[in-house]
Amino acid sequence: MSRMLLSADIFVGPLLRRAETDLVVVSLATFEPFNLKFSIRAFGTDVWLGHDPEPVAVNALPNLNFYFGIVVPMKGTKFPTDRLLEYSIGVVDPATEAVEYDSFRNIVLIDKLSYFGNELPTFFLQDPGKKLNALYGSCRKIHDEKGGKTDALRFGDGVVENYFSDLASRPAVLCLGGDQIYADDVHQEVLDEILVLSKKISGGKSETLPAGLTLPPAGGRADFIIRNAKFTSGETANHLVTFAEYMGMYGLMWNKNNWSRTVPELAHFTDSLENVRRLMANTPTYMIFDDHDVTDDWNLSVKWKEDVKAFKLGKRIVANALGVYWLCQGFGNNPVRYSKDLTFQIADLIAKRANDYEAYESFFWMLDGWEFFTPTYPFIYFLDTRTQRGLKDGNLGHDRAAPAYLKSPASWATSIKTLNRLLERQRRDFPLVLVAAAPVFGFKFVEDLQALVGETVGPYLLDYESWAANRRHLLLFLYLMGNANVVLLSGDVHYGFTSTVKFSVFDDKTLRDAIRQFPRDVSPPVTPQGGAPSYDFLWAAKFIQMTSSALKNFANDTAVGLPAGFTLTEPALFVREDGGMVQGKYEGGEVFEWVVPLDDKAGRFVKRQKAELKPATLFRRRINDAFNAQYISEHNIGLLTINAPEISNCFYTARGKTAERSWNFSNDKYWE
Numbered sequence: 001m002s003r004m005l006l007s008a009d010i011f012v013g014p015l016l017r018r019a020e021t022d023l024v025v026v027s028l029a030t031f032e033p034f035n036l037k038f039s040i041r042a043f044g045t046d047v048w049l050g051h052d053p054e055p056v057a058v059n060a061l062p063n064l065n066f067y068f069g070i071v072v073p074m075k076g077t078k079f080p081t082d083r084l085l086e087y088s089i090g091v092v093d094p095a096t097e098a099v100e101y102d103s104f105r106n107i108v109l110i111d112k113l114s115y116f117g118n119e120l121p122t123f124f125l126q127d128p129g130k131k132l133n134a135l136y137g138s139c140r141k142i143h144d145e146k147g148g149k150t151d152a153l154r155f156g157d158g159v160v161e162n163y164f165s166d167l168a169s170r171p172a173v174l175c176l177g178g179d180q181i182y183a184d185d186v187h188q189e190v191l192d193e194i195l196v197l198s199k200k201i202s203g204g205k206s207e208t209l210p211a212g213l214t215l216p217p218a219g220g221r222a223d224f225i226i227r228n229a230k231f232t233s234g235e236t237a238n239h240l241v242t243f244a245e246y247m248g249m250y251g252l253m254w255n256k257n258n259w260s261r262t263v264p265e266l267a268h269f270t271d272s273l274e275n276v277r278r279l280m281a282n283t284p285t286y287m288i289f290d291d292h293d294v295t296d297d298w299n300l301s302v303k304w305k306e307d308v309k310a311f312k313l314g315k316r317i318v319a320n321a322l323g324v325y326w327l328c329q330g331f332g333n334n335p336v337r338y339s340k341d342l343t344f345q346i347a348d349l350i351a352k353r354a355n356d357y358e359a360y361e362s363f364f365w366m367l368d369g370w371e372f373f374t375p376t377y378p379f380i381y382f383l384d385t386r387t388q389r390g391l392k393d394g395n396l397g398h399d400r401a402a403p404a405y406l407k408s409p410a411s412w413a414t415s416i417k418t419l420n421r422l423l424e425r426q427r428r429d430f431p432l433v434l435v436a437a438a439p440v441f442g443f444k445f446v447e448d449l450q451a452l453v454g455e456t457v458g459p460y461l462l463d464y465e466s467w468a469a470n471r472r473h474l475l476l477f478l479y480l481m482g483n484a485n486v487v488l489l490s491g492d493v494h495y496g497f498t499s500t501v502k503f504s505v506f507d508d509k510t511l512r513d514a515i516r517q518f519p520r521d522v523s524p525p526v527t528p529q530g531g532a533p534s535y536d537f538l539w540a541a542k543f544i545q546m547t548s549s550a551l552k553n554f555a556n557d558t559a560v561g562l563p564a565g566f567t568l569t570e571p572a573l574f575v576r577e578d579g580g581m582v583q584g585k586y587e588g589g590e591v592f593e594w595v596v597p598l599d600d601k602a603g604r605f606v607k608r609q610k611a612e613l614k615p616a617t618l619f620r621r622r623i624n625d626a627f628n629a630q631y632i633s634e635h636n637i638g639l640l641t642i643n644a645p646e647i648s649n650c651f652y653t654a655r656g657k658t659a660e661r662s663w664n665f666s667n668d669k670y671w672e
Contacts, residue, residue, distance in 0.1 A: 002035060002093045004103035007110050009034070011064055011201065012254045014089060014113070016123055017332030019284035020375035021078040024050070024123075025332050026069045026087055031201065033059075035092040037099050038069025043084035043122055049073055053092065056335070058327060058347040061244055062203035066327050070335055082127035082167055086120040111257070112274055113281045115164045121281040122164075126172040128377035131643035133169060135159065135283070137636070138177035138290065138437065138491025139550030142252070142269045143187035147494075147554035147635040148654045149268035155652035156637045157279035171639065173374055174283045175382075177491045178290025178437040179553070180329065181249045183321060185235035185292070189263045190252065191218050196260050197251050198244035207242040208354070210312035215241060229314035230307040233296035241317055243353070246324040254280065269552070286374055287329040288382040290437040290492060294321040299389050303400040309365065319361040323350050326364075333382070334372040371415060378430040378642060379422050380489070383407065383415070385437055390473070405473040406438075413519030416480055423484075429644045431485040431544075431665060439490035440467045440477065441545040441621060443497050443631060478503050478617075479514050482525040483539040485665040487647060489640065491549035496632035496651050498661055499623035501543040502671040504586060508533045508577040508616040533577070535610035537586060542671050544663055546649050548638030555633060572620040574613065584608075586618050620671060627670050629659035 013028035026038050038052045056068040069089070073079050090099035108114050114121050126132055135156045156174060163170035186194070195218070209215065216224050218238060225236040233239065240246050251258040256273035263270070291298040295317070299305050308314035326346065331338065338346070346363075353360035370387060374380040390408025407415070423432065467474045481503075505511060507528040515524055526538040571583045571594065583594035585605060591613050596603035624630050634653040641648045650660035663670045 002091050002100075004100065005030070005034060005036075005089070005091050005107065006103065007107045007257065010107070010255065011251055011258065012328070014087075014121065014281050015254075015332065016087070016121065016281055016284050017068075018286070018334055018375065019123060019125060021081065021125060022072060023336070024071045024079065024085075024087065025335055026071070026089070027066065027332050028069075028089060029060075029064060029066045029327075031063050031065075033057075033065050034067075035094055036067050036069070037090040037092050038067075038071050038087065039090060039101075040071050040073075040079065040085055040087050042080070043086050043118075049077070049079060049085070056331075056343060056347070059351045060247065060327055061201045062205060064201040064247065068331060068335060079125060081125045082130060084122050084124050084165065084167070086118070086122045088120050111277070113278055115161050115278070115282065121278075123282055123284060124167050124170070124172065126376050130168065131641055132173075132376050132378065133171045134173050134175055134376070134380065134489075134640045134642075135171045136175040136177060136435070136489045136491075136546070136638045136640060137548045137551040139179040139292075139494055139553040140253070141179075141182045141185060141292075141550075141553040142190050143266060144550075144553045145268045147550065147552070147633060150635065150654055151269055151272035151276060152551040152635040152637040152652065153279060154272040154275040155654075156283075157275040159639060159652065160279060160283055171283060173376055173380070174279065174285045175374070175380060175435055175489060176285065176287040177382075177435050177489060178288055179292040179492070179550075180287055180289075181246075181253055182292045182553075183240040183246060183249065183294060184231070184233040184296045186238035186240060186249075187266070188219060188238060189266060190249075191238040193252055193259055193261075193263070194240070194245055194248035197258055198242065198248040201247060201251075202244040207244065209241070210316050210357070213313055225313075228311060229317055230304075230311050231295050231297070231314065231317075232300065232304065235296065239295065239317075241313075241320070243320040243324060246320050247328075250324065250328045284374075286333050286372070286380070286382065288333075288370070288372075288384065288435060288437065289325055289329065289386060291386065293325055293329075294318055294386075299386050301400060302389075305389075306400070315361050315365065316357065319364040322364040322367070323353070323360070326350075326367075330370060337369060337372070368411075371418075373418075373422060378426050378433055378644075380433045380435060381415075381419060381422070382435040383437075384411070405470055405476075406467060407473070407477075409476065409517060409519060412476065412480060413522065416519055416522050427644065429665075431487045431642070431644070431647065432481070433487045433489065433640075433642070435489045436467075437490065438466055438492040439545055439547045440474070440488050441499055441501050441543065441623075442466050442468065442493065443495065443499075443547075443623065475510075475617075476514065476517070478541065479505065479511070479524070480518070480522065481541045481543075484541055486541060486543045487640070487642070488543060488545045489638070490545065490547045493547065494550040494553050494555035496548050496629065496636045496638065496659070497624065498547070498629040498649055498659075499545045499621055500628060500663065500670050501545065501622075502540055502618075502620040503543065504540040504618035504620075505538045506610075506615040506617065507536050507538055508614060510577055510616045511538075533614075535577075535591075535614055537589070542665055544647060544649075546638055546640060548636055548651060550635060551637060552635050554635070569625045570621050570623065572618055574615045575617045575619060577614040577616050582613070584613070584615075584618070586615075591615055622671070627661065627663065629661055632659060
């Protein structure tokens with residue numbers, strides 16, 4: 001008879017991952033192997049709606065086993081929407097096939113994994129006819145406390161608890177946009193805990209490093225990492241290296257029981273872990289990487305990628321980071337995209353990597369298709385802006401060290417094809433919702449500061465990877481959005497804000513050149529006519545940029561010196577065909593330039609001939625004004641609500657709900 005599952009057996013989980021009417025994914029990692037069965041039922045009933053008696057199992061380390069329950073509904077049925085559901089994990093006796101669920105209920109009680117003392121974790125599937133509530137955030141570093149002594153994921157748990165049975169207000173999904181761990185900036189006490197935990201899950205076996213290298217002692221890894229892996233992070237003294245170390249970091253991030261001792265200095269993090277674990281057990285959670293999930297500056301440029309891959313230790317560390325990411329984050333986002341054979345291949349590569357590190361490393365360096373979308377209405381599409389980067393100079397590659405395209409034109413071809421297919425499934429009054437790790441439209445005050453310093457010290461000192469750092473790439477993205485209404489969810493910058501942007505496109509040489517670079521099968525909303533540019537207005541896209549960051553990582557103090565009540569409504573700017581910029585407006589089919597006379601009289605709009613002004617685009621952004629949230633420096637988590645055509649957003653901080661704003665894509669006042 002199989003023994004009962006105990007709280008002490010669990011490494012991480014249960015984590016509720018992809019959830020839709022056709023399948024629900026729950027993951028659990030245990031120190032010892034178990035025969036498990038994952039099951040779904042209606043809340044408060046004994047009626048099981050679906051089971052997975054053969055979950056995907058991966059032996060990640062000698063003492064660490066991952067299980068992914070991919071539960072499908074009973075034949076001929078679907079899981080119901082707009083109704084509370086709950087899940088359980090049973091232990092199967094292989095001799096009798098009897099399933100024992102009591103031990104999981106005991107774990108839920110002991111570890112406080114449910115709300116209001118309920119037997120099991122709960123969730124619900126959004127009804128496509130109902131509004132969507134989505135929590136979002138990123139950047140969660142254990143030892144940061146400057147932005148508040150509480151992990152902002154805890155605030156998300158409070159929202160779910162407050163609206164437990166109010167499904168019109170309860171978040172349907174949690175979207176994490178990157179830096180779920182910090183592999184480079186590791187506190188000494190955290191590394192000590194990681195070393196204890198990694199020894200436990202690896203059975204005391206040390207990973208054999210390439211080139212005969214051996215790990216230096218804690219606190220002394222900086223030169224080792226820079227010299228042997230060619231990493232460029234400024235925080236490498238305790239950089240994670242081995243598979244077990246990366247895995248140990250996730251164990252500390254998601255389960256308080258993995259901490260071997262109380263560390264008073266880090267209590268501001270560990271005190272919230274019960275709430276964080278409960279949130280992720282009761283809310284479908286979707287996650288994409290950013291740089292710190294691997295290392296700071298990951299794929300910053302073509303030169304960075306080539307240099308690191310050429311060094312055996314660099315190649316190994318990146319592969320370890322991505323192998324662990326696949327288990328802890330990537331696979332659960334959408335297991336269906338992996339065929340059964342591919343899933344078994346990946347599981348086998350991970351389990352037997354010590355026998356063939358070359359195959360393991362090469363596979364994870366080549367693996368793509370990390371992008372995914374949530375099964376919500378509207379869908380939320382997560383962009384991969386790390387592994388599919390392109391050269392700054394297009395295919396020419398003149399400057400290998402320059403900021404790269406965050407997504408190469410080739411990768412955009414795949415993304416746009418998928419987005420177009422998805423958009424056909426939802427009503428036209430719903431926006432396109434994208435998760436981009438870094439804000440596409442940043443906070444101007446801070447961006448200007450970074451640009452000024454970046455000119456002096458170069459891109460490596462600052463995390464100088466904004467979309468604006470490569471203007472060709474930003475322009476390609478904006479053109480590819482066509483005339484859509486777009487909501488952007490971002491983080492990365494360690495402060496919160498919202499802004500609205502209107503991007504108007506005119507028929508000029510720049511556009512015609514760009515269209516020739518468009519991915520195959522992608523056409524603009526309006527095709528320019530004739531043999532020469534007319535400079536006529538063609539289309540416009542509207543954007544709402546929402547940035548919730550960080551869950552736990554404070555921005556530099558130099559970036560928060562905004563006066564109380566500070567607002568910023570930027571002028572509309574024409575970008576001319578020659579790249580120059582002038583303040584102006586487009587009205588009644590005519591273009592106007594803002595002119596300030598030499599005699600210091602008040603400026604005024606002057607009508608220009610289109611062929612004289614030669615407009616390429618008109619860029620209008622509102623930020624930090626009456627329609628948008630001001631700069632938020634505290635640790636925060638965002639809550640997006642879409643009830644088309646109404647869009648609303650607020651942030652939760654230690655002060656509670658703040659900066660609540662609403663927009664309506666059918667009303668131009670938010671963009672004019």
